[in-house]
Amino acid sequence: MTNQPHVSAAADDVRPIAGGYYTGLVNHHHLGTCEVYLANAPESVVDRLRTTHPGVYAIHNDAPRSLNEMEEIIRGIDVTALREAGMSIHQIGPTQHGYVRIAVERDAPAARAEFDAMFGPDVVRVVEEPMVRRQPFYGHS
Numbered sequence: 114m115t116n117q118p119h120v121s122a123a124a125d126d127v128r129p130i131a132g133g134y135y136t137g138l139v140n141h142h143h144l145g146t147c148e149v150y151l152a153n154a155p156e157s158v159v160d161r162l163r164t165t166h167p168g169v170y171a172i173h174n175d176a177p178r179s180l181n182e183m184e185e186i187i188r189g190i191d192v193t194a195l196r197e198a199g200m201s202i203h204q205i206g207p208t209q210h211g212y213v214r215i216a217v218e219r220d221a222p223a224a225r226a227e228f229d230a231m232f233g234p235d236v237v238r239v240v241e242e243p244m245v246r247r248q249p250f251y252g253h254s
Contacts, residue, residue, distance in 0.1 A: 123147050123166035130161050136176040136183075137209020146171055150209040152179040176211025177235070183207035186232060190215075200224055203244040213237045218244055 124140045124147050134154035140147050149162065151174045162170050178186075184207065192202050202224075204216035213236060217224045221241035228237035 119166070120145055120147060120169060123169040126165055127162065127170075130165060131158055133179055133181055134158055134174075136178075136180050136211050137207070139209065145169065149173065150176055150211070152176040152182070152211055173210075176209070178211045180207055183211065183213050186213050186236065190231075195227070200227065201244075208238065215239050216242050216244075218242070 120140060120142050124138055127138050127147065127149055128135050131149070131151055131154060134151045136150040136152050138147055138149055146169055147166075148171045151158070151172065153176070154174050159172055159174055162172060187205060187207065190205065190213075192205065195202055200223075201218035201220070202215060203218060204214075206214055208214050213228075213232075215224065215228065215237055217239060219241065221239045225237070225239040228239060231237075
């Protein structure tokens with residue numbers, strides 16, 4: 114088994130070092146690594162990450178926008194108004210790759226066109242997927 118406390122410590126150190134360039138992180142305890150996603154961070158930030166925990170980080174530094182930028186975009190989306198207009202949004206959030214991901218139940222092409230008109234192309238990734246609904250429980254507890 115890998116040194117999980119070391120990998121956890123490395124994961125905890127990413128955001129303070131990366132600052133506004135941070136986009137996301139995937140912690141691979143079983144491999145002893147952290148996959149770090151950054152939005153065009155300067156080499157000094159990448160070097161500091163690598164020297165803080167040598168051999169632990171796999172760094173992707175090509176995201177088009179940071180987590181902070183994606184959160185700002187998300188705050189600007191009036192989900193209630195879009196739902197009232199008929200868009201079936203049921204999930205919204207950032208991706209570690211630097212895009213806003215929105216899940217709709219139907220008509221993803223129309224939703225994609227709407228978001229492209231709002232933010233420009235290649236900012237929001239729209240996927241069409243059914244919303245998971247809980248089934249009523251009729252058994253014994």
